[in-house]
Amino acid sequence: MKKFLLILVVVFNYALVHAQELFVFTEPASNMPKGSLGLRITSTVMKEKLENAYNLHLLPELMWGVNKNLMLHAEGFISNRSKSMSAEGFGVYAKYRFLSNDKVHSHFRMAAYGRVSYNNSDIHQEEIEINGHNSGYETGVVATQLLNKVALSSSAGFEKALDNHNYKFPSQQSSSAIDYTFSVGKLMLPKNYTDYKQTNVNLMTEFLGQTLAGNGKSYLDATASVQLIFNSQARFDVGYRQQLYSSMYRSASNGFLIRFEYLFFNAVK
Amino acid sequence: MKKIIVIIAMLALAFNVQAQFSKANLVAGGLTCSMCSKAIYKALTKVSFVETVKANIKESSYTIVFKKDAAVSLDEVRKAVVDAGFHVAKLQVVADIANVEVKNDSHIKVGSQNLHLLDIQPRALNGEVVFTLVDKGFVSDKDYRKYSGYTTMKCYSTGFMASCCNKDAVTGERIYHVTL
Numbered sequence: 001m002k003k004f005l006l007i008l009v010v011v012f013n014y015a016l017v018h019a020q021e022l023f024v025f026t027e028p029a030s031n032m033p034k035g036s037l038g039l040r041i042t043s044t045v046m047k048e049k050l051e052n053a054y055n056l057h058l059l060p061e062l063m064w065g066v067n068k069n070l071m072l073h074a075e076g077f078i079s080n081r082s083k084s085m086s087a088e089g090f091g092v093y094a095k096y097r098f099l100s101n102d103k104v105h106s107h108f109r110m111a112a113y114g115r116v117s118y119n120n121s122d123i124h125q126e127e128i129e130i131n132g133h134n135s136g137y138e139t140g141v142v143a144t145q146l147l148n149k150v151a152l153s154s155s156a157g158f159e160k161a162l163d164n165h166n167y168k169f170p171s172q173q174s175s176s177a178i179d180y181t182f183s184v185g186k187l188m189l190p191k192n193y194t195d196y197k198q199t200n201v202n203l204m205t206e207f208l209g210q211t212l213a214g215n216g217k218s219y220l221d222a223t224a225s226v227q228l229i230f231n232s233q234a235r236f237d238v239g240y241r242q243q244l245y246s247s248m249y250r251s252a253s254n255g256f257l258i259r260f261e262y263l264f265f266n267a268v269k
Numbered sequence: 270m271k272k273i274i275v276i277i278a279m280l281a282l283a284f285n286v287q288a289q290f291s292k293a294n295l296v297a298g299g300l301t302c303s304m305c306s307k308a309i310y311k312a313l314t315k316v317s318f319v320e321t322v323k324a325n326i327k328e329s330s331y332t333i334v335f336k337k338d339a340a341v342s343l344d345e346v347r348k349a350v351v352d353a354g355f356h357v358a359k360l361q362v363v364a365d366i367a368n369v370e371v372k373n374d375s376h377i378k379v380g381s382q383n384l385h386l387l388d389i390q391p392r393a394l395n396g397e398v399v400f401t402l403v404d405k406g407f408v409s410d411k412d413y414r415k416y417s418g419y420t421t422m423k424c425y426s427t428g429f430m431a432s433c434c435n436k437d438a439v440t441g442e443r444i445y446h447v448t449l
Contacts, residue, residue: 021302022302022304030305030354031354032308032354033308033309033311033312033352033353033354034312034352034353034354035352036308067352068351068352068353068354100299100356102298102299102355102356103298103299103358103409104296104298104299104358104409106299107298107299107300146299187302192327193303193326193327194326194327195326196303196306196307196310196324196326198303200302200303229302229303229304232303232304232306232307233304233307235304263304265307265308265311265312266311266312266315
């Protein structure tokens, strides 16, 4: 555990030299270009705490840059919760950039986001996660600062869980939560940028926290990720998420995230 | 006689074509990633009157060559960058000028483009001239305020010619403010 924290600190210090904001576990305040379409497949492999098994989730996602300020995502939720991989629901996500203070080598941007999702799986933990586990909605704001190639991003949001199709939300659990995140990342390679075909290697570290509004229980996770960007339009992320502390019950908090994303520029008018 | 008129017409046309913006150098701001840079590159290549775009990723700059005889709109160039999610930090345009006397705070016509010159000494322009835009949205807010001090004409804040401009001005036409 100590070793892990040490690695995080090292990664964090590196990140302050040259940062990138295409974060792996969170979204930055910046948007996709107008008229572009993105295809994203995210999978998470989390170790189950109570049994010797892995909780697999697959989230196919279609993303659309509607205009310079608004982007929309439509996503599906697939998991092995019911023993075999099966479709469990879908969600819609929107992000609107409402503040943009750009200078040549820096920018400060803020965006508001919201997500509504439906899920039919059983409710098996106190943690609320409407991105693949609970039916419900969330809304919040995210601020991203890029300053002399240092990017920092932070978000705060409200998340509300509803009943999951046939499964009532347990009345003894808190159905709403406050979420907060802090992210930072660094471009490792290439050292010299000359061509869009050069593969980028980015390192990120992010902190993800939640406090349940009903009972004050909370958790805080740290993540470390490696990101490869090919041809400046395909993205491959591998991240590891580790719980730092938790006072709420979570069925599978530690594990890997793997994502592939492809961006189609000028795809729609 | 007819022949002479045709030759004169062709010469006039040739002069006019020559006087159009031929290329531009654009620096985009607010980005560091190659995906962001490529988004701007792709957006610029989509602009109808743009022939080629060459990107310098490290400097976030783009060399744009305009199509011959095409009507160039610098506002459209700017819109492409803004729609990609970023802003224009600097834009320079190049035009071939055949001996034109210019002075500070005055208007000239380059092809079909109206230009208002700011912060310059009186001189003759001849050959390939590089104009640097100083309009709102093409420079930082700080530089915009700086150049505001060089003119009292209202067209600097509106971007359109009005009664404040010289007597040849066509009210309502787009005018770009530039320095040398």
